Amino acid sequence: xxxxxxxxxxxxxxxxxxxxxxxxxxxxxxxPLPEGFRVNTLKLPEEYILERLRxxxxxxxxxxxxxxxxxxxxxxxxxxxxEHMLGLIYLQGPVSMAPVEALDPxxxxxxxxxxxxxxxxxxxxxxxxxxxxxxxANDPIIDxxxxxxxxxxxxxxxxxxxxxxxxxxFPKMVGEFFDKVLVDAPCSSLGIVSKDWRIVKNWSMDxxxxxxxxxxxxxxxxxxxLKPGGALVYSTCTLTIEENELVVHNLLESRDNAYIEExxxxxxxxxxxxxxxxxxxxxEELLKSLRIYPYHNSAEGFYIVKIRKSG
Amino acid sequence: xRILDHSSRKILEKLLYDQHGVRxxxxxxxxxxxxxxxxxxxxxETVEVAGKIRKVLQIxxxxxxxxxSKNEVFLSIDGSQLLNDQLTKNVVELSEEECRExxxxxxxxxxxxxxxxxxxxxxxxxxxxxxxxxxxxxxxPQVAAWRRIPEE
Numbered sequence: 001x002x003x004x005x006x007x008x009x010x011x012x013x014x015x016x017x018x019x020x021x022x023x024x025x026x027x028x029x030x031x032p033l034p035e036g037f038r039v040n041t042l043k044l045p046e047e048y049i050l051e052r053l054r055x056x057x058x059x060x061x062x063x064x065x066x067x068x069x070x071x072x073x074x075x076x077x078x079x080x081x082x083e084h085m086l087g088l089i090y091l092q093g094p095v096s097m098a099p100v101e102a103l104d105p106x107x108x109x110x111x112x113x114x115x116x117x118x119x120x121x122x123x124x125x126x127x128x129x130x131x132x133x134x135x136x137a138n139d140p141i142i143d144x145x146x147x148x149x150x151x152x153x154x155x156x157x158x159x160x161x162x163x164x165x166x167x168x169x170f171p172k173m174v175g176e177f178f179d180k181v182l183v184d185a186p187c188s189s190l191g192i193v194s195k196d197w198r199i200v201k202n203w204s205m206d207x208x209x210x211x212x213x214x215x216x217x218x219x220x221x222x223x224x225x226l227k228p229g230g231a232l233v234y235s236t237c238t239l240t241i242e243e244n245e246l247v248v249h250n251l252l253e254s255r256d257n258a259y260i261e262e263x264x265x266x267x268x269x270x271x272x273x274x275x276x277x278x279x280x281x282x283x284e285e286l287l288k289s290l291r292i293y294p295y296h297n298s299a300e301g302f303y304i305v306k307i308r309k310s311g
Numbered sequence: 312x313r314i315l316d317h318s319s320r321k322i323l324e325k326l327l328y329d330q331h332g333v334r335x336x337x338x339x340x341x342x343x344x345x346x347x348x349x350x351x352x353x354x355x356e357t358v359e360v361a362g363k364i365r366k367v368l369q370i371x372x373x374x375x376x377x378x379x380s381k382n383e384v385f386l387s388i389d390g391s392q393l394l395n396d397q398l399t400k401n402v403v404e405l406s407e408e409e410c411r412e413x414x415x416x417x418x419x420x421x422x423x424x425x426x427x428x429x430x431x432x433x434x435x436x437x438x439x440x441x442x443x444x445x446x447x448x449x450x451x452p453q454v455a456a457w458r459r460i461p462e463e
Binding site for chain 1: 340351352353354356357360361363364365366367368369370371372373387388389392393410411414435436437439457458459460461
């Protein structure tokens with residue numbers, strides 16, 4: 001069914017991606033994504049909240065790569081539960097929890113979430129900060145900041161500043177200031193097509209190039225406002241090379257003090273990042289980046305890379 | 312938005328002590344207040360970071376609303392959870408069903424009339440924010456519309 005929505009331009013593009021199994025991809029796109037959630041330990045102990053969920057006949061299993069992350073195994077409307085409205089649980093896709101785990105926030109860090117709305121990853125960062133340090137949750141679109149603000153409130157986060165800046169202005173404004181930065185960049189969303197088939201209907205290479213330019217600007221800005229020794233995670237929920245490896249390759253070409261770190265996330269399945277595309281040799285370090293297809297974990301598709309600034 | 316000065320903070324502390332028995336409420340936090348009487352709790356370090364950045368939309372966690380005209384304070388859901396067992400007075404233990412009613416913003420009939428004018432709802436270890444108690448013995452929860460659970 002979904003194949004009838006896919007434009008030939010997209011199909012031709014996907015066929016060129018090495019090691020991508022198109023049949024498996026299309027099969028995943030036609031199924032709903034699993035319902036994941038995180039337990040909010042900022043408010044109450046993990047086991048206490050899980051016990052409340054069990055009492056309400058929900059069945060779930062632990063996500064191996066995400067602290068406090070679970071996948072629902074029964075049909076249940078988590079979104080209407082009191083526990084959800086009170087912020088004791090946060091609904092979030094299982095693979096979407098991986099970028100923050102890769103960033104590995106520590107209590108006391110000053111962290112920028114550059115494209116923060118609607119706040120899934122911001123709440124996850126704040127949970128790992130445990131109330132110490134500061135989170136700057138930024139999104140340039142004020143309308144999207146309403147959801148960001150509501151979610152951070154519901155989650156009970158007090159060490160947070162919400163800003164509405166263009167992410168590209170941070171280095172000029174604060175210099176090398178942050179211990180860690182997350183750039184979960186706006187993208188063409190090919191990893192979450194199951195949520196909305198219009199993603200493939202409206203996909204175009206022109207849009208990919210436009211996004212790629214913006215992504216590189218955001219990534220450079222994120223890198224430039226890191227303290228020496230600081231680390232950033234760049235992630236997208238899409239599969240195109242122009243929005244992933246090429247963006248990172250261009251950063252590595254322009255910043256001598258940037259290098260890629262290995263990401264170790266228990267049980268998460270992925271392919272290594274690509275080092276060749278359209279006859280262009282890319283930086284070998286990109287092998288350390290993670291290319292996660294929807295069929296790897298029967299969940300969202302993502303690209304994740306961790307970059308450190310030497311210092 | 313301004314940082315609450317010593318005297319304003321004392322007023323808030325006295326109200327929360329009188330209403331709910333909390334001593335030195337939010338003592339470990341910096342409190343800031345907006346023009347609408349909304350009080351937000353945060354840390355000194357967060358205030359310092361905010362001072363370096365432009366276009367700050369919001370800082371910290373909304374914990375309470377102060378109404379100067381009536382000299383009363385209401386705790387938000389998250390403000391009451393932050394205080395948790397420091398709340399020792401006018402705390403109403405709710406059943407699961409009453410909890411759902413509360414979170415719909417519907418009035419909840421109190422079992423005794425020994426409560427004050429304001430109560431905080433609670434179920435097990437979970438706090439649900441403030442309600443105003445009316446003369447008919449019902450608690451009217453102050454749950455923000457966006458936070459209410461939908462009708463079944």
